[in-house]
Amino acid sequence: MQPLEPGRAVLEAQGIVKTFGQHKALDAVDFDLRAGEVHALLGENGAGKSTLIKILTGAYQPDGGVLRLEGAPVTFRGPLQAQDRGIGTVYQEVNLLPNRSVAENLFLGRQPTRFGLIRRKEIEAQAAQVLAAYGLDIDVRAELSDYSVAVQQIVAIARAVELSGKVLVLDEPTASLDRNEVERLFDVVRGLKARGLGIIFITHFLDQVFELADRVTILRNGRKIATQDLAGLSTTDVVRMMLGKDVAFDHHPSGLGESVRGAPRVTFTGLGRKGGVAPFSLSMHEGEVVGVAGLLGSGRTEMARLMFGIDTADGGTVVVDGAPATIRNPAQAVAAGFGFCPEDRKIDGIFGDLSVRENIIIALQAKLGWFKALNRDEQIELAGRYAEALDIRAADHDMPVKLLSGGNQQKVILGRWLAIDPTFLILDEPTRGIDVGAHAEIVRTINRLREEGMALFVISSELDEVVAYSNRVVVMRDREMVAELTGENVAPDAIVQAIAGTLPAATPIAKETQP
């Protein structure tokens, strides 16, 4: 690959228009990418971000406007053609083959052959050489699925760069990486930038935009709002441009929760599971949100799974509204009035092909049993009520849920559990993968549910978010509950210190409370 001259426009789009039926997804959008820059593309869901990317990478053809690659007008018939011309894409879900070797993933479709037979040794040697340039020294003969998502992402990047070499599109590459892995990935991206590639970076994490990107283009409602250097911009500026208004999370006064909370609704004592989470004791009160912080893999999700009976606890007791309860499977949890919005809503949460209405009533129907079917009028009434209460934006309630945006899908799942009138609601990463506007709405909804007297247990990786709705925060480290923060300690700094294990003021969990 010859080095590209930095600063020159490598990919330009002018006046791009794309309509779907009546809806104008992109309205005369301009975009330009320079060689040797990381260009962040931001916008809420529905702003036209993914439509623009699909046009730049050849997945869609524009209805109007011009694309120029290194100054020459181009049209792409598909992603493969765009890739041949120099534009490589790495998607959020790694689009490689988990069942094949790393080397084969790098060379699939262009393996060197002799007399029709693949020259495997040559491929393996080249693959090792290619990955060494990315700081990866791994056995390229091992299956891709043997490696972490971060390594898989880097292999995907290496493949895209090898095949294209001018433009690299990174679509939410960090969504399932932990902090350390994100750092590694960014090092790789900076290396590619230095080699003169133009890099388009799409993410929901604004702090990562500031950390990595040089310029930013912001879209809103299918229009370009701005393209600017990030130097001199603040997060608030960017958010304001994305939303056209100021959104800040409403921080509730610290220390308030302790005094106003009501009676305990759910109390777990000594709940634990070998290989899952060390025994913990925790009680959730009426009108209280308990936030959970900790790194990926610290046992946060495992804690929620134990509470909801997805994994069976080895020991411990559960008391719901003063009466002992047995929770060994999710059906018992639902019967006890628990609700659970899982982390991966596409896999564990929504029924994509079922309608909004069916998705909302399904938990209530399961709780009622087979013989008390909700009739259609009741279903419509329920779906309507929760769609309105949660502001679920769907053209009609009979459309399949998979067609909704991530934020709306999340609200459908929330509505599903609210319909059973839960005593206790567990939310695992309720704002993951949804845009800033919907994000703020989910946070507001959580706060409203708390004010209405519900007990909630909310897991989140975003500290600003955790402190925005939590009365108390429990901190997980190495599959153990290591701290419970209350009052003024419910603040990002204190949580970070507790995660790192350097918080002197934190109330350590008394070991005696665990059997």
Place this chain on the structure above:
Amino acid sequence: MNRSLRPLLATTAIFLLAYLLAVLQFPGMVSTRVLGNFLTDNAFLGIAAVGMTFVILSGGIDLSVGAVIGFTTVLIAVLVMWLGLHPLAAFAVALIVAAGFGAAMGAAIHYLRVPSFIVTLAGMFLARGAASVLSPDSIGIKHDFYTAVSRSYILLPGGGRLTVIGLVMLAVFLFGIVLAHRTRFGSAVYALGGSETSAALMGVPVARTTILIYTLSSTLAGLAGVVFSLYTSAGYSLSALGVELDAIAAVVIGGTLLTGGYGFVAGTFIGVMLQGLVQTYIVFDGTLSSWWTKIVIGALLFMFILLQRLIFTAAPRRKAAPGQRKTLWTA
């Protein structure tokens, strides 16, 4: 060690153990005669199972295999006995018809987006029905060529006979192994079994590969039909009933994951041999009903599906804790 090798090693170990036990009971089983018969008696199944391996590796299934074998035997008998064609010409016609049939099924699976189970089920009825229309009765084949083939073999030390059809099967397995592991087509088959979406985004020609996979499977089923016709010297529309299921069993027992993406053609060979071993044991024993073959195969199949489940769910999960990950960074 490569995870997908484990079922293959398990199969090999079980085969060797079973063979050892059988030999301890019937020392007569350790002879080249038995080995020769092994290969000859299972030749048609082995050939069909090679095609099935590719289909299953790609994440599909081919239920039409037995029916294609049956149809081919009838077609050859009709061409040779009624129309007076030379058997070699009849074989060529039969293979071309089978290839076209497979290509049509592959095209239907890809372009109409119908699951392979349904398309090949329809193909099964179609081929079986067409065979009955050609001739509902069994047609005996009497031809000098057939006599010549049945009399040609390589004499092994110890008196065993490596017959023509046994050799054909061995050749097909060698061809299958090279095709699966050393060619771009083979890579594409595994890629489809891993993830069709990813494969398409990585530039695998999905349509061509799918059509070729089913063409290969039907052509090999056609070749199995040729071998079956040589083996039985007859064409009968109801022959090779259920062979597709034996082939699927051989593939799965041979360590190929039923959901695609993982497996080896060589494993299928051992799967076929294991079935042959059970049959031979029953012949040697003389008191057991031949249905015991099915029972043993059923038990083995179940065991292997359990084994695969254990091996592939014990695989490192994507969200494993950082310490459990096999991440080796330089830097």
